[in-house]
Amino acid sequence: MTICIGLSGGIGSGKTTVADMLKTHGAVVIDADEIVREVQSPGSPVLAEIAEAFGAEVLDTNGALNREALGSIVFRDPEARGRLNRIVHAPVIGEMVRRLYTARDQGEDLVILDIPLLFEGQQSRSGAAAIIQFDATVLVWAPESLQIERQISRNGYGRDEAERRVRAQLSLDEKRAMADHVIDNSGSLDDTAQQVAGLVEVLVTQDAR
Numbered sequence: 020m021t022i023c024i025g026l027s028g029g030i031g032s033g034k035t036t037v038a039d040m041l042k043t044h045g046a047v048v049i050d051a052d053e054i055v056r057e058v059q060s061p062g063s064p065v066l067a068e069i070a071e072a073f074g075a076e077v078l079d080t081n082g083a084l085n086r087e088a089l090g091s092i093v094f095r096d097p098e099a100r101g102r103l104n105r106i107v108h109a110p111v112i113g114e115m116v117r118r119l120y121t122a123r124d125q126g127e128d129l130v131i132l133d134i135p136l137l138f139e140g141q142q143s144r145s146g147a148a149a150i151i152q153f154d155a156t157v158l159v160w161a162p163e164s165l166q167i168e169r170q171i172s173r174n175g176y177g178r179d180e181a182e183r184r185v186r187a188q189l190s191l192d193e194k195r196a197m198a199d200h201v202i203d204n205s206g207s208l209d210d211t212a213q214q215v216a217g218l219v220e221v222l223v224t225q226d227a228r
Contacts, residue, residue, distance in 0.1 A: 060113060069106055
């Protein structure tokens, strides 16, 4: 039986690091962000709809999505962010479900659905949370101050912009209260790896029962 886990976090929480660690334990990771990039590829209907909604300035000179330009719009305007989500969510969720069914058909033991807005969807009873039945949910947590510092150091944002992007999402402390399991990614990589190994053991043991 395939174990289906919803994985989420926040900007700068280290969710990708944890997802990569889960792969080393044999998990299949279905990455919503990766699928988003695919459905927004040049020439796609989704990209055309985004350009119509937000203007040609969100495209680069080659007709590809300028993610920084789009981000500067949607992280400042909740209505714009909602409009983007309405454009993107349906095709992305459809592809995630297709890949999940494929993994189940292939007999995969552990499938991780890496979804940035998983808990926002649970809160509003929308998105993947309304369609996919998860065996458990996992949050990758870090303090907000560390999220902000990671955005500044990794992406070169000014502090105001880093704070704006982090605070545009539901806080990790709010998500923590909603999660079945929490990985604290505020320490060393070794510490995080130990937590991930322990999590996999718990998930597999619970499923065996």
